Amino acid sequence: MEKEHIEFLNQIVNSVEEAGIQLEQAYNSKNSEKFNKAKKFILQVQKKINGEIK
Template identity: 55%
Template sequence: MAKVGDIEFLSQAVNSLDQGLSKLEEAYNKKDYDLFNKSKKFILEMESKIQEVANEQ
């Protein structure tokens, strides 16, 4: 069973991913490669953290 803390973390992580995807799209459209790479790295790190929490269950 999922813990309350895990559910709260996942909710925040999903919101952060949404913001990261918006930044990624913005960077792509502006051809801002530095921001694009930072956003991509952030998204991959968040996915990894989400996967860690999901695997604990």
């Protein structure tokens, strides 16, 4: 695997981990706006990953 691909995947993983933390914090504090924002970000990343796989 090329170094650029590894760096890209690492960046995606870090972004999704951070979004997951934000999602959990928003859920625990019952902040629906932040929850939906984090959820939307995660779904966008998932869509981009699916697009790259196809």
